[in-house]
Amino acid sequence: MTIQPQENPGVRLQGVNKGYRIGNEQVTIFDDLDLTIPEGDFVAVMGPSGSGKSTLLNMIGGIDRPDSGQITCGFSKLNTMSEGAMGRWRASNVGYVFQFYNLMPMLSAAQNVELPLLLTKLNARQRKERVETVLKLVGLGNRAKHLPSELSGGQMQRVGIARALAVDPKILLCDEPTGDLDRKSADEILEMLRVLNKEFGKTIVMVTHDDSACRFAKRTLRLDKGKFVESAPITAQAA
């Protein structure tokens, strides 16, 4: 008898409920939400403000928890994890890209990228090599020693992506990664994400308000009032 390797189930949300209490009012964000994102997918999530896009991203990344329901990433059940276990899981499985980059202002580009590697067992030399590799990958090999204040918006976002890639995570969660960039820089970043998905097999979930950003994703999910109202493949990536 041979044992077949189990296929990675990707990201799966089942019967997820999530709400917030604002004053005396209970606001429902998700009501019995189901979603499956196969490994290697590149999903753009769109929707109006308050539709739950960022909450969805945070729950997939283990930053926020559902009130009920199950979230599975790969073979890890996020619901059952403690905060500490969730942090350790996130450190090695999830890369997070922020709209406003959120780089540490006192650290150089290389040091920002090295930050998540401090949680790994890599020694200083191995960390240095890894940092050089990912900075070259995002085209910033010559900016390693620059502080964030010395970089343009597009360059800062590249550093942000390099930081997210440093631990070689399976999943990249991007919260409006081009929201603070001009069109040209935005397209460069989106193209980079497309390559990371296509060439390196990263599963990418990207929240965006930018319709043109969806061209780079494999499919787009539209959220409204806590429900997916539309799911459509996008031609550019599909092609």
Added chain:
Amino acid sequence: MNTFKLIRLNMARKRIRSVLLVLSIAIAFFIYALLASFEHGFKGADSTSERLVVSAKAGAAQLLPISSLDRIAQLPEVATVTYRSNFRATFNDPKNFMGANAVDPSSYAAYFEGQYNFGEGQIAALETQRDGLLVGAAIAAREGWKVGDRIVLNSPFERKLDGTRNWQFQIAGIFEGTGPAIDTNFVIMRYDYFNLGRQNNQDTVANFGILPASGVSADQVIAAVDARFANSAHETQTRTENDFMKAFVEQFADVTTIVQLVVGAAFVTILMIVANTMFFAIRERTLEIGVLKVLGFSGGYIMRAVLAETLWIFAIGVTLGMGAAYGAGIVLSGPLSTIVPSLTLTPSIIVNATLLALVFSLLTGGLPAINAMRIPTTAALKGA
């Protein structure tokens, strides 16, 4: 990069604020260390709880008859007994004060064995030379005296039989303390020379010094001596040298309370400044704390990093403050030598300062550190 470097870079991101914080801590610990040194020196840095002092029960300023010596010496609890009369003398300038002890040289040397190094033959020289004077090394250095010099000390309080206040001496030796903290800002003369030459209070002493016999506790000696003189015309109060010095100083001012009030005020002020600054410094970084949590850094790690940052700020501040106090002690020890014989940063002051710094860094860093640890990641990312 490592965690330590991350903490260091965080400290350096607002240099002026960090420098001011460190300076304020340094000033607080400078005040503490200097006042504690002052208090220590003023109370008698060299006093111990092994040596006992017998003074008049009516008050340390009252005199006791020298005739009490034999009655004390006869007690089986007593191994060594000595006596002394004290007066403040001046040399050349009425403001140039120095302490002077009129003593029995051999018993005095035995009483202070281990504290002063009288050198070979100094005590014998004093015993053979009636107007001899043993001079502390600090005074000898200050006045440029050497053995064989003839000097005249003036006493505002002790008039001679001829009505003058000038006491002639020939320096018979220069003694040193056995350690750097030992006070040598005084001179020693023979009691018989002083006693027979003075106009008033003849055959009296300021106090007696006792070393307990082997196996006898200080409490037993205290009880025995005071019982011997109970209900007499010259009742005694026997105390350890530490207690005696403390009571002596408190005749003039409660130095301990003054030091505690000043240091306490300085520390409370600094504590509030540092706590407030650290609280807002960490609050400014709420978003970054959120990012660290997203990257997988645990709340415990972040809490330790904040505490370590506070600890470092205090460590640098304390080091600077104590270093400045040490330097000030060296500079001030000369001019203040007649008031505070030994202005030294003792190991106990350094240990206390270190412990205080540790406690204060935990107090001031604790709240922001706990907040940083407990804030939910989603709230931190919103910069809440």
